[in-house]
Amino acid sequence: xxxxxxxxxxxxxxxxxxxxxxxxxxxxxxxxxxxxxxxxxxxxxxxxxxxxxxxxxxxxxxxxxxxxxxxxxxxxxxxxxxxxxxxxxxxxxxxxxxxxxxxxxxxxxxxxxxxxxxxxxxxxxxxxxxxxxxxxxxxxxxxxxxxxxxxxxxxxxxxxxxxxxxxxxxxxxxxxxxxxxxxxxxxxxxxxxxxxxxxxxxxxxxxxxxxxxxxxxxxxxxxxxxxxxxxxxxxxxxxxxxxxxxxxxxxxxxxxxxxxxxxxxxxxxxxxxxxxxxxxxxxxxxxxxxxxxxxxxxxxxxxxxxxxxxxxxxxxxxxxxxxxxxxxxxxxxxxxxxxxx
Amino acid sequence: xxxxxxxxxxxxxxxxxxxxxxxxxxxxxxxxxxxxxxxxxxxxxxxxxxxxxxxxxxxxxxxxxxxxxxxxxxxxxxxxxxxxxxxxxxxxxxxxxxxxxxxxxxxxxxxxxxxxxxxxxxxxxxxxxxxxxxxxxxxxxxxxxxxxxxxxxxxxxxxxxxxxxxxxxxxxxxxxxxxxxxxxxxxxx
Numbered sequence: 001x002x003x004x005x006x007x008x009x010x011x012x013x014x015x016x017x018x019x020x021x022x023x024x025x026x027x028x029x030x031x032x033x034x035x036x037x038x039x040x041x042x043x044x045x046x047x048x049x050x051x052x053x054x055x056x057x058x059x060x061x062x063x064x065x066x067x068x069x070x071x072x073x074x075x076x077x078x079x080x081x082x083x084x085x086x087x088x089x090x091x092x093x094x095x096x097x098x099x100x101x102x103x104x105x106x107x108x109x110x111x112x113x114x115x116x117x118x119x120x121x122x123x124x125x126x127x128x129x130x131x132x133x134x135x136x137x138x139x140x141x142x143x144x145x146x147x148x149x150x151x152x153x154x155x156x157x158x159x160x161x162x163x164x165x166x167x168x169x170x171x172x173x174x175x176x177x178x179x180x181x182x183x184x185x186x187x188x189x190x191x192x193x194x195x196x197x198x199x200x201x202x203x204x205x206x207x208x209x210x211x212x213x214x215x216x217x218x219x220x221x222x223x224x225x226x227x228x229x230x231x232x233x234x235x236x237x238x239x240x241x242x243x244x245x246x247x248x249x250x251x252x253x254x255x256x257x258x259x260x261x262x263x264x265x266x267x268x269x270x271x272x273x274x275x276x277x278x279x280x281x282x283x284x285x286x287x288x289x290x291x292x293x294x295x296x297x298x299x300x301x302x303x304x305x306x307x308x309x310x311x312x313x314x315x316x317x318x319x320x321x322x323x324x325x326x327x328x329x330x331x332x333x334x335x336x337x338x339x340x341x
Numbered sequence: 342x343x344x345x346x347x348x349x350x351x352x353x354x355x356x357x358x359x360x361x362x363x364x365x366x367x368x369x370x371x372x373x374x375x376x377x378x379x380x381x382x383x384x385x386x387x388x389x390x391x392x393x394x395x396x397x398x399x400x401x402x403x404x405x406x407x408x409x410x411x412x413x414x415x416x417x418x419x420x421x422x423x424x425x426x427x428x429x430x431x432x433x434x435x436x437x438x439x440x441x442x443x444x445x446x447x448x449x450x451x452x453x454x455x456x457x458x459x460x461x462x463x464x465x466x467x468x469x470x471x472x473x474x475x476x477x478x479x480x481x482x483x484x485x486x487x488x489x490x491x492x493x494x495x496x497x498x499x500x501x502x503x504x505x506x507x508x509x510x511x512x513x514x515x516x517x518x519x520x521x522x523x524x525x526x527x528x529x530x
Contacts, residue, residue, distance in 0.1 A: 034379070037378065037379045037383075038375045038378050038379055039378070040378055040381060040382075040383050040384050040385075041383060041384070041385050042383050042385040042387065045387070301372060301375060301376070302372070304375055305368070305371045305372050305374075305375045306368060306371060
Protein backbone atom coordinates (compact mmCIF):
# COMPACT_ATOMS: atom_id res chain seq x y z
CA UNK A 1 0.00 0.00 0.00
CA UNK A 2 2.49 2.60 1.19
CA UNK A 3 5.22 2.17 -1.35
CA UNK A 4 8.30 4.40 -1.00
CA UNK A 5 7.16 6.20 -4.15
CA UNK A 6 3.78 7.11 -2.62
CA UNK A 7 5.30 8.27 0.68
CA UNK A 8 7.83 10.38 -1.19
CA UNK A 9 5.12 11.99 -3.32
CA UNK A 10 3.00 12.80 -0.26
CA UNK A 11 6.01 14.38 1.46
CA UNK A 12 6.79 16.32 -1.70
CA UNK A 13 3.20 17.56 -2.07
CA UNK A 14 3.12 18.79 1.53
CA UNK A 15 6.54 20.39 1.15
CA UNK A 16 5.63 22.17 -2.10
CA UNK A 17 2.33 23.35 -0.60
CA UNK A 18 4.07 24.70 2.50
CA UNK A 19 6.89 26.34 0.56
CA UNK A 20 4.45 27.95 -1.88
CA UNK A 21 2.44 29.46 0.96
CA UNK A 22 5.57 30.57 2.81
CA UNK A 23 7.03 32.24 -0.26
CA UNK A 24 3.71 33.91 -1.09
CA UNK A 25 3.56 35.14 2.51
CA UNK A 26 7.01 36.64 2.39
CA UNK A 27 6.43 38.02 -1.11
CA UNK A 28 3.96 40.45 0.45
CA UNK A 29 6.70 41.53 2.83
CA UNK A 30 9.28 41.63 0.04
CA UNK A 31 6.96 43.67 -2.15
CA UNK A 32 6.50 46.31 0.55
CA UNK A 33 10.21 46.39 1.32
CA UNK A 34 11.24 46.70 -2.33
CA UNK A 35 8.60 49.35 -2.97
CA UNK A 36 9.91 51.27 0.01
CA UNK A 37 13.55 50.97 -1.01
CA UNK A 38 12.79 52.13 -4.53
CA UNK A 39 11.08 55.18 -3.06
CA UNK A 40 13.94 55.85 -0.60
CA UNK A 41 11.89 54.70 2.39
CA UNK A 42 12.57 51.97 4.95
CA UNK A 43 9.38 49.91 4.65
CA UNK A 44 7.82 47.82 7.44
CA UNK A 45 10.39 47.49 10.22
CA UNK A 46 8.44 47.39 13.47
CA UNK A 47 7.20 43.79 13.75
CA UNK A 48 10.30 41.77 14.66
CA UNK A 49 13.81 42.52 13.41
CA UNK A 50 13.61 44.34 10.05
CA UNK A 51 9.85 43.78 10.21
CA UNK A 52 10.32 40.06 9.58
CA UNK A 53 7.06 39.20 11.39
CA UNK A 54 5.01 41.65 9.31
CA UNK A 55 3.30 38.92 7.21
CA UNK A 56 2.11 37.23 10.42
CA UNK A 57 0.77 40.52 11.72
CA UNK A 58 -1.01 41.11 8.41
CA UNK A 59 -2.44 37.60 8.49
CA UNK A 60 -3.76 38.03 12.03
CA UNK A 61 -5.26 41.37 11.02
CA UNK A 62 -6.98 39.80 8.01
CA UNK A 63 -8.49 37.04 10.16
CA UNK A 64 -9.70 39.45 12.85
CA UNK A 65 -11.45 41.81 10.42
CA UNK A 66 -15.22 41.82 10.26
CA UNK A 67 -16.59 39.58 7.53
CA UNK A 68 -19.08 41.40 5.32
CA UNK A 69 -21.24 39.77 2.67
CA UNK A 70 -23.28 42.31 0.70
CA UNK A 71 -27.05 41.89 1.03
CA UNK A 72 -27.80 41.81 -2.69
CA UNK A 73 -24.95 39.51 -3.63
CA UNK A 74 -25.17 35.90 -4.70
CA UNK A 75 -23.85 34.37 -1.49
CA UNK A 76 -22.76 30.99 -2.83
CA UNK A 77 -20.82 32.48 -5.72
CA UNK A 78 -19.51 35.26 -3.50
CA UNK A 79 -17.80 32.68 -1.31
CA UNK A 80 -16.85 30.45 -4.26
CA UNK A 81 -14.89 33.27 -5.97
CA UNK A 82 -11.88 33.52 -3.62
CA UNK A 83 -11.88 29.74 -3.11
CA UNK A 84 -11.51 29.20 -6.86
CA UNK A 85 -8.84 31.87 -7.15
CA UNK A 86 -6.82 30.25 -4.37
CA UNK A 87 -7.28 26.67 -5.59
CA UNK A 88 -6.27 27.37 -9.17
CA UNK A 89 -3.30 29.40 -8.01
CA UNK A 90 -2.07 26.42 -5.98
CA UNK A 91 -2.77 23.79 -8.66
CA UNK A 92 -0.12 24.82 -11.18
CA UNK A 93 2.83 23.98 -8.95
CA UNK A 94 2.00 20.26 -9.37
CA UNK A 95 3.87 19.96 -12.67
CA UNK A 96 6.91 22.11 -11.95
CA UNK A 97 10.08 19.97 -11.90
CA UNK A 98 11.77 21.20 -8.74
CA UNK A 99 14.95 19.24 -9.34
CA UNK A 100 16.45 16.27 -11.15
CA UNK A 101 16.42 12.74 -9.71
CA UNK A 102 17.33 12.10 -6.10
CA UNK A 103 18.32 8.72 -4.62
CA UNK A 104 17.17 7.94 -1.09
CA UNK A 105 17.59 4.52 0.62
CA UNK A 106 18.25 2.84 -2.71
CA UNK A 107 15.17 4.27 -4.44
CA UNK A 108 15.33 6.93 -7.14
CA UNK A 109 12.66 9.65 -7.08
CA UNK A 110 11.75 12.49 -9.37
CA UNK A 111 11.59 15.85 -7.64
CA UNK A 112 8.29 16.59 -9.34
CA UNK A 113 4.80 15.90 -8.07
CA UNK A 114 3.53 14.55 -11.37
CA UNK A 115 5.15 14.38 -14.79
CA UNK A 116 2.27 15.02 -17.18
CA UNK A 117 3.19 14.42 -20.79
CA UNK A 118 1.13 17.53 -21.65
CA UNK A 119 2.44 19.61 -18.75
CA UNK A 120 2.53 22.88 -20.68
CA UNK A 121 -1.12 22.53 -21.71
CA UNK A 122 -2.02 21.81 -18.08
CA UNK A 123 -0.48 25.15 -17.08
CA UNK A 124 -2.68 26.90 -19.62
CA UNK A 125 -5.78 25.00 -18.59
CA UNK A 126 -5.33 25.92 -14.93
CA UNK A 127 -4.57 29.58 -15.58
CA UNK A 128 -7.71 29.72 -17.75
CA UNK A 129 -9.79 28.42 -14.85
CA UNK A 130 -8.14 31.12 -12.73
CA UNK A 131 -10.19 33.69 -14.63
CA UNK A 132 -13.35 32.19 -13.14
CA UNK A 133 -12.25 33.01 -9.61
CA UNK A 134 -12.05 36.70 -10.48
CA UNK A 135 -15.07 36.69 -12.80
CA UNK A 136 -17.39 34.90 -10.35
CA UNK A 137 -16.22 37.02 -7.43
CA UNK A 138 -16.68 40.26 -9.34
CA UNK A 139 -20.08 39.29 -10.71
CA UNK A 140 -21.46 37.90 -7.45
CA UNK A 141 -20.62 41.13 -5.61
CA UNK A 142 -23.45 42.91 -7.47
CA UNK A 143 -21.39 46.08 -7.64
CA UNK A 144 -20.66 47.91 -10.86
CA UNK A 145 -17.02 48.53 -10.00
CA UNK A 146 -16.50 44.87 -9.21
CA UNK A 147 -18.21 43.85 -12.42
CA UNK A 148 -16.09 46.25 -14.49
CA UNK A 149 -12.96 44.97 -12.80
CA UNK A 150 -13.95 41.39 -13.44
CA UNK A 151 -14.76 42.12 -17.08
CA UNK A 152 -11.44 43.81 -17.54
CA UNK A 153 -9.64 40.93 -15.87
CA UNK A 154 -11.30 38.27 -18.00
CA UNK A 155 -10.93 40.10 -21.32
CA UNK A 156 -7.32 40.93 -20.53
CA UNK A 157 -6.46 37.38 -19.52
CA UNK A 158 -8.19 35.86 -22.54
CA UNK A 159 -6.42 38.29 -24.91
CA UNK A 160 -2.98 37.68 -23.51
CA UNK A 161 -3.44 33.92 -23.25
CA UNK A 162 -3.45 33.76 -27.05
CA UNK A 163 -0.10 35.50 -27.41
CA UNK A 164 1.26 33.42 -24.55
CA UNK A 165 0.13 30.20 -26.18
CA UNK A 166 1.64 31.21 -29.50
CA UNK A 167 4.94 32.05 -27.79
CA UNK A 168 4.89 28.60 -26.21
CA UNK A 169 4.17 26.90 -29.55
CA UNK A 170 7.49 28.22 -30.87
CA UNK A 171 9.21 26.88 -27.76
CA UNK A 172 7.55 23.47 -28.21
CA UNK A 173 8.66 23.43 -31.83
CA UNK A 174 12.29 23.90 -30.81
CA UNK A 175 12.20 21.49 -27.85
CA UNK A 176 9.87 18.91 -29.40
CA UNK A 177 8.02 18.03 -26.20
CA UNK A 178 5.11 19.19 -24.03
CA UNK A 179 6.40 17.68 -20.80
CA UNK A 180 7.85 20.17 -18.34
CA UNK A 181 10.34 17.58 -17.14
CA UNK A 182 11.72 16.94 -20.62
CA UNK A 183 11.84 20.65 -21.42
CA UNK A 184 13.85 21.23 -18.24
CA UNK A 185 16.12 18.22 -18.85
CA UNK A 186 16.85 19.34 -22.42
CA UNK A 187 18.39 22.56 -21.08
CA UNK A 188 21.17 20.76 -19.18
CA UNK A 189 24.15 22.87 -18.28
CA UNK A 190 23.93 26.23 -19.95
CA UNK A 191 21.80 25.33 -23.00
CA UNK A 192 18.94 27.47 -21.76
CA UNK A 193 15.96 28.17 -23.99
CA UNK A 194 16.38 31.92 -23.58
CA UNK A 195 19.28 31.72 -26.05
CA UNK A 196 17.12 29.79 -28.52
CA UNK A 197 13.93 31.79 -28.11
CA UNK A 198 14.76 35.36 -26.99
CA UNK A 199 11.74 36.87 -28.75
CA UNK A 200 9.47 34.12 -27.45
CA UNK A 201 10.74 34.80 -23.94
CA UNK A 202 9.98 38.51 -24.24
CA UNK A 203 6.42 37.80 -25.41
CA UNK A 204 5.97 35.17 -22.71
CA UNK A 205 7.11 37.37 -19.85
CA UNK A 206 4.92 40.29 -20.97
CA UNK A 207 1.95 37.93 -21.13
CA UNK A 208 2.88 36.49 -17.74
CA UNK A 209 2.61 39.99 -16.28
CA UNK A 210 -0.84 40.32 -17.82
CA UNK A 211 -1.95 36.85 -16.69
CA UNK A 212 -1.00 37.51 -13.08
CA UNK A 213 -2.73 40.92 -13.16
CA UNK A 214 0.44 42.63 -12.07
CA UNK A 215 1.50 46.18 -12.94
CA UNK A 216 1.69 47.54 -15.61
CA UNK A 217 -1.32 45.33 -16.41
CA UNK A 218 -3.14 45.69 -13.09
CA UNK A 219 -6.24 47.23 -14.65
CA UNK A 220 -8.65 44.77 -12.98
CA UNK A 221 -7.88 46.27 -9.59
CA UNK A 222 -6.77 49.79 -10.37
CA UNK A 223 -7.56 51.82 -7.31
CA UNK A 224 -7.93 55.15 -9.05
CA UNK A 225 -10.72 54.13 -11.41
CA UNK A 226 -12.33 51.05 -9.92
CA UNK A 227 -11.64 51.42 -6.17
CA UNK A 228 -10.17 47.94 -5.98
CA UNK A 229 -11.87 46.31 -8.98
CA UNK A 230 -13.19 42.79 -8.55
CA UNK A 231 -12.48 42.67 -4.81
CA UNK A 232 -14.15 45.97 -3.91
CA UNK A 233 -16.86 44.23 -1.85
CA UNK A 234 -14.60 41.68 -0.22
CA UNK A 235 -13.37 41.93 3.33
CA UNK A 236 -11.55 39.88 5.95
CA UNK A 237 -9.86 36.64 4.86
CA UNK A 238 -11.81 36.40 1.59
CA UNK A 239 -10.01 39.56 0.49
CA UNK A 240 -6.86 38.02 1.93
CA UNK A 241 -7.36 34.96 -0.29
CA UNK A 242 -7.60 37.12 -3.42
CA UNK A 243 -4.48 39.08 -2.52
CA UNK A 244 -2.68 35.91 -1.52
CA UNK A 245 -3.68 34.16 -4.75
CA UNK A 246 -2.02 36.99 -6.67
CA UNK A 247 1.26 36.36 -4.89
CA UNK A 248 1.00 32.59 -5.36
CA UNK A 249 0.35 33.22 -9.06
CA UNK A 250 3.43 35.38 -9.17
CA UNK A 251 5.52 32.62 -7.57
CA UNK A 252 4.16 29.97 -9.94
CA UNK A 253 4.61 32.23 -12.96
CA UNK A 254 8.24 32.80 -11.92
CA UNK A 255 8.71 29.05 -11.57
CA UNK A 256 7.20 28.43 -15.02
CA UNK A 257 9.37 31.13 -16.62
CA UNK A 258 12.48 29.71 -14.94
CA UNK A 259 11.63 26.19 -16.07
CA UNK A 260 10.68 27.01 -19.64
CA UNK A 261 13.31 29.60 -20.51
CA UNK A 262 16.00 29.72 -17.84
CA UNK A 263 16.97 26.09 -17.55
CA UNK A 264 14.85 25.18 -14.53
CA UNK A 265 17.04 23.29 -12.07
CA UNK A 266 20.03 23.28 -14.45
CA UNK A 267 23.06 25.40 -13.77
CA UNK A 268 26.30 25.96 -15.71
CA UNK A 269 29.03 23.30 -15.43
CA UNK A 270 26.69 21.02 -13.43
CA UNK A 271 28.14 17.84 -14.98
CA UNK A 272 31.79 18.93 -15.11
CA UNK A 273 32.45 19.41 -11.40
CA UNK A 274 32.42 15.71 -10.50
CA UNK A 275 29.54 15.96 -8.02
CA UNK A 276 27.34 13.00 -7.07
CA UNK A 277 23.86 12.97 -8.60
CA UNK A 278 22.26 13.72 -5.21
CA UNK A 279 24.47 16.79 -4.75
CA UNK A 280 23.56 17.96 -8.25
CA UNK A 281 19.86 17.49 -7.47
CA UNK A 282 20.07 19.51 -4.25
CA UNK A 283 22.19 22.24 -5.87
CA UNK A 284 19.70 22.26 -8.75
CA UNK A 285 16.81 22.94 -6.35
CA UNK A 286 18.84 25.80 -4.84
CA UNK A 287 19.53 27.25 -8.29
CA UNK A 288 15.89 26.90 -9.35
CA UNK A 289 14.79 28.83 -6.28
CA UNK A 290 17.45 31.46 -6.90
CA UNK A 291 16.01 31.93 -10.38
CA UNK A 292 12.46 32.03 -9.02
CA UNK A 293 13.40 34.65 -6.43
CA UNK A 294 15.05 36.72 -9.12
CA UNK A 295 11.87 36.65 -11.21
CA UNK A 296 9.69 37.50 -8.21
CA UNK A 297 12.00 40.46 -7.65
CA UNK A 298 11.73 41.27 -11.35
CA UNK A 299 7.92 41.31 -11.11
CA UNK A 300 8.13 43.78 -8.24
CA UNK A 301 10.87 45.78 -9.91
CA UNK A 302 8.64 46.30 -12.96
CA UNK A 303 5.63 47.11 -10.80
CA UNK A 304 7.37 49.96 -9.03
CA UNK A 305 8.93 51.32 -12.22
CA UNK A 306 6.29 51.42 -14.93
CA UNK A 307 2.92 53.19 -14.76
CA UNK A 308 -0.31 51.39 -15.60
CA UNK A 309 -1.52 51.00 -19.19
CA UNK A 310 -4.67 52.64 -20.42
CA UNK A 311 -7.26 50.06 -21.38
CA UNK A 312 -7.13 50.71 -25.14
CA UNK A 313 -3.33 50.63 -25.02
CA UNK A 314 -3.52 47.28 -23.25
CA UNK A 315 -5.80 45.81 -25.90
CA UNK A 316 -3.72 47.28 -28.73
CA UNK A 317 -0.53 45.80 -27.29
CA UNK A 318 -2.17 42.40 -26.89
CA UNK A 319 -3.93 42.07 -30.24
CA UNK A 320 -1.97 44.27 -32.62
CA UNK A 321 1.57 43.82 -31.36
CA UNK A 322 2.07 40.65 -29.34
CA UNK A 323 -0.05 38.24 -31.39
CA UNK A 324 1.52 39.17 -34.78
CA UNK A 325 4.92 39.11 -33.12
CA UNK A 326 4.26 35.65 -31.70
CA UNK A 327 3.11 34.37 -35.10
CA UNK A 328 6.24 35.85 -36.67
CA UNK A 329 8.27 34.06 -33.99
CA UNK A 330 6.61 30.75 -34.92
CA UNK A 331 7.38 31.29 -38.61
CA UNK A 332 10.98 32.22 -37.80
CA UNK A 333 11.42 29.14 -35.59
CA UNK A 334 9.89 26.95 -38.27
CA UNK A 335 12.16 28.41 -40.94
CA UNK A 336 15.26 27.86 -38.82
CA UNK A 337 14.28 24.28 -37.97
CA UNK A 338 13.56 23.61 -41.67
CA UNK A 339 16.88 25.14 -42.71
CA UNK A 340 18.99 23.23 -40.16
CA UNK A 341 17.38 19.84 -40.88
CA UNK B 342 15.47 84.78 -21.59
CA UNK B 343 17.58 83.05 -18.97
CA UNK B 344 15.35 80.86 -16.78
CA UNK B 345 15.68 81.02 -13.02
CA UNK B 346 16.52 77.40 -12.37
CA UNK B 347 18.25 76.44 -15.64
CA UNK B 348 16.04 73.36 -15.73
CA UNK B 349 13.87 74.60 -18.55
CA UNK B 350 13.21 72.01 -21.27
CA UNK B 351 11.84 72.64 -24.72
CA UNK B 352 8.88 70.33 -25.33
CA UNK B 353 8.28 69.02 -28.83
CA UNK B 354 5.60 66.87 -30.40
CA UNK B 355 7.79 65.15 -32.96
CA UNK B 356 7.04 61.67 -34.25
CA UNK B 357 8.67 58.90 -32.25
CA UNK B 358 11.35 56.89 -33.95
CA UNK B 359 11.00 53.14 -34.35
CA UNK B 360 13.28 52.43 -31.39
CA UNK B 361 11.33 54.82 -29.21
CA UNK B 362 8.06 53.16 -30.21
CA UNK B 363 9.41 49.87 -28.89
CA UNK B 364 9.45 51.47 -25.42
CA UNK B 365 11.94 48.85 -24.25
CA UNK B 366 14.94 51.26 -23.97
CA UNK B 367 12.77 53.65 -21.98
CA UNK B 368 11.60 50.82 -19.71
CA UNK B 369 15.18 49.65 -19.15
CA UNK B 370 16.18 53.23 -18.36
CA UNK B 371 13.39 53.46 -15.79
CA UNK B 372 14.43 50.15 -14.26
CA UNK B 373 18.00 51.38 -13.98
CA UNK B 374 16.79 54.40 -12.03
CA UNK B 375 14.64 52.36 -9.62
CA UNK B 376 17.49 49.90 -9.10
CA UNK B 377 19.81 52.77 -8.27
CA UNK B 378 17.35 54.00 -5.66
CA UNK B 379 17.35 50.62 -3.88
CA UNK B 380 20.93 51.24 -2.85
CA UNK B 381 20.68 54.96 -2.25
CA UNK B 382 20.50 56.49 1.22
CA UNK B 383 17.03 56.36 2.79
CA UNK B 384 15.44 59.60 3.85
CA UNK B 385 13.24 58.09 6.57
CA UNK B 386 13.83 59.16 10.18
CA UNK B 387 12.57 56.39 12.51
CA UNK B 388 10.87 58.81 14.84
CA UNK B 389 10.88 57.68 18.47
CA UNK B 390 14.46 56.38 18.23
CA UNK B 391 15.89 59.06 15.95
CA UNK B 392 14.81 62.65 16.05
CA UNK B 393 15.12 65.27 13.42
CA UNK B 394 17.45 68.04 14.50
CA UNK B 395 15.44 71.02 15.71
CA UNK B 396 16.16 74.65 15.05
CA UNK B 397 18.03 76.47 17.82
CA UNK B 398 14.97 78.57 18.55
CA UNK B 399 12.30 75.88 17.98
CA UNK B 400 8.95 76.81 19.50
CA UNK B 401 7.42 73.71 21.06
CA UNK B 402 5.60 72.94 24.32
CA UNK B 403 5.59 75.70 26.92
CA UNK B 404 7.25 75.63 30.32
CA UNK B 405 6.55 77.77 33.40
CA UNK B 406 9.93 78.50 34.98
CA UNK B 407 10.88 78.61 38.64
CA UNK B 408 13.51 80.94 40.06
CA UNK B 409 16.83 79.86 41.61
CA UNK B 410 15.15 78.97 44.93
CA UNK B 411 12.50 76.88 43.24
CA UNK B 412 9.61 79.34 43.57
CA UNK B 413 7.25 79.86 40.66
CA UNK B 414 8.00 83.06 38.77
CA UNK B 415 4.49 83.54 37.34
CA UNK B 416 2.44 86.28 39.02
CA UNK B 417 -0.73 85.72 37.00
CA UNK B 418 -0.59 89.21 35.51
CA UNK B 419 -2.43 88.00 32.42
CA UNK B 420 -0.23 89.71 29.86
CA UNK B 421 0.40 86.41 28.09
CA UNK B 422 -3.32 85.73 27.86
CA UNK B 423 -3.84 89.20 26.40
CA UNK B 424 -0.98 88.75 23.95
CA UNK B 425 -2.17 85.34 22.82
CA UNK B 426 -3.66 85.67 19.32
CA UNK B 427 -5.36 82.29 19.56
CA UNK B 428 -6.81 82.92 23.04
CA UNK B 429 -5.38 79.65 24.25
CA UNK B 430 -4.27 80.79 27.72
CA UNK B 431 -6.55 81.09 30.76
CA UNK B 432 -5.59 81.56 34.38
CA UNK B 433 -7.01 82.21 37.84
CA UNK B 434 -4.97 84.41 40.19
CA UNK B 435 -4.67 83.92 43.92
CA UNK B 436 -2.94 85.68 46.83
CA UNK B 437 0.07 84.14 48.50
CA UNK B 438 -0.51 83.08 52.11
CA UNK B 439 2.04 83.26 54.87
CA UNK B 440 4.47 80.38 54.78
CA UNK B 441 4.20 79.93 51.02
CA UNK B 442 7.18 82.16 50.19
CA UNK B 443 9.23 79.18 49.08
CA UNK B 444 6.50 78.22 46.59
CA UNK B 445 5.68 81.52 44.92
CA UNK B 446 8.12 84.32 44.18
CA UNK B 447 5.74 87.28 44.59
CA UNK B 448 2.55 88.04 46.53
CA UNK B 449 0.26 87.02 43.69
CA UNK B 450 0.40 83.71 41.84
CA UNK B 451 -1.56 81.63 39.33
CA UNK B 452 -3.83 79.18 41.12
CA UNK B 453 -4.64 77.58 37.79
CA UNK B 454 -2.87 78.19 34.52
CA UNK B 455 -4.13 76.40 31.44
CA UNK B 456 -2.98 76.38 27.82
CA UNK B 457 -5.17 74.72 25.25
CA UNK B 458 -2.61 73.06 22.99
CA UNK B 459 -5.17 72.59 20.22
CA UNK B 460 -5.74 76.36 20.05
CA UNK B 461 -2.12 77.35 20.54
CA UNK B 462 -0.31 78.32 17.35
CA UNK B 463 3.14 78.32 18.99
CA UNK B 464 3.87 81.89 17.92
CA UNK B 465 5.83 82.76 21.06
CA UNK B 466 3.97 86.00 21.79
CA UNK B 467 3.29 84.87 25.39
CA UNK B 468 7.00 84.51 25.91
CA UNK B 469 7.65 87.98 24.55
CA UNK B 470 4.88 89.51 26.66
CA UNK B 471 5.95 87.95 29.95
CA UNK B 472 7.56 90.58 32.22
CA UNK B 473 8.67 88.02 34.80
CA UNK B 474 10.68 85.73 32.51
CA UNK B 475 8.28 82.96 33.50
CA UNK B 476 6.82 81.35 30.37
CA UNK B 477 9.07 79.96 27.62
CA UNK B 478 8.60 77.77 24.62
CA UNK B 479 10.90 74.72 24.55
CA UNK B 480 12.00 72.16 21.98
CA UNK B 481 9.69 69.52 23.49
CA UNK B 482 6.85 68.21 21.33
CA UNK B 483 3.22 68.17 22.47
CA UNK B 484 2.41 64.47 22.21
CA UNK B 485 -0.65 63.10 20.43
CA UNK B 486 -3.66 62.09 22.48
CA UNK B 487 -7.06 60.48 22.04
CA UNK B 488 -9.38 63.08 23.64
CA UNK B 489 -9.70 66.79 23.07
CA UNK B 490 -9.86 67.47 26.80
CA UNK B 491 -6.45 65.98 27.32
CA UNK B 492 -4.90 68.80 25.32
CA UNK B 493 -5.78 71.46 27.90
CA UNK B 494 -2.50 71.45 29.78
CA UNK B 495 -2.66 72.60 33.43
CA UNK B 496 0.07 73.57 35.83
CA UNK B 497 0.89 69.90 36.46
CA UNK B 498 2.26 69.64 32.93
CA UNK B 499 3.49 73.21 32.38
CA UNK B 500 5.44 74.09 35.55
CA UNK B 501 8.96 72.70 35.47
CA UNK B 502 9.84 70.14 38.16
CA UNK B 503 11.84 71.52 41.10
CA UNK B 504 14.60 68.97 40.76
CA UNK B 505 14.75 68.92 36.95
CA UNK B 506 14.97 72.44 35.54
CA UNK B 507 14.25 72.70 31.82
CA UNK B 508 16.91 74.39 29.75
CA UNK B 509 15.68 77.53 27.99
CA UNK B 510 19.08 79.16 27.44
CA UNK B 511 18.68 78.87 23.67
CA UNK B 512 15.66 81.15 23.73
CA UNK B 513 16.76 83.40 26.62
CA UNK B 514 20.06 84.58 25.17
CA UNK B 515 21.83 87.71 26.51
CA UNK B 516 20.69 89.52 23.35
CA UNK B 517 17.07 88.76 24.15
CA UNK B 518 17.45 89.94 27.75
CA UNK B 519 19.13 93.12 26.55
CA UNK B 520 16.36 93.69 24.04
CA UNK B 521 13.67 93.27 26.69
CA UNK B 522 15.24 95.99 28.86
CA UNK B 523 14.70 98.61 26.14
CA UNK B 524 11.46 100.18 27.34
CA UNK B 525 11.25 102.50 24.34
CA UNK B 526 10.02 99.63 22.17
CA UNK B 527 6.23 99.36 22.31
CA UNK B 528 5.92 95.71 23.11
CA UNK B 529 8.27 95.98 26.09
CA UNK B 530 6.09 98.54 27.83
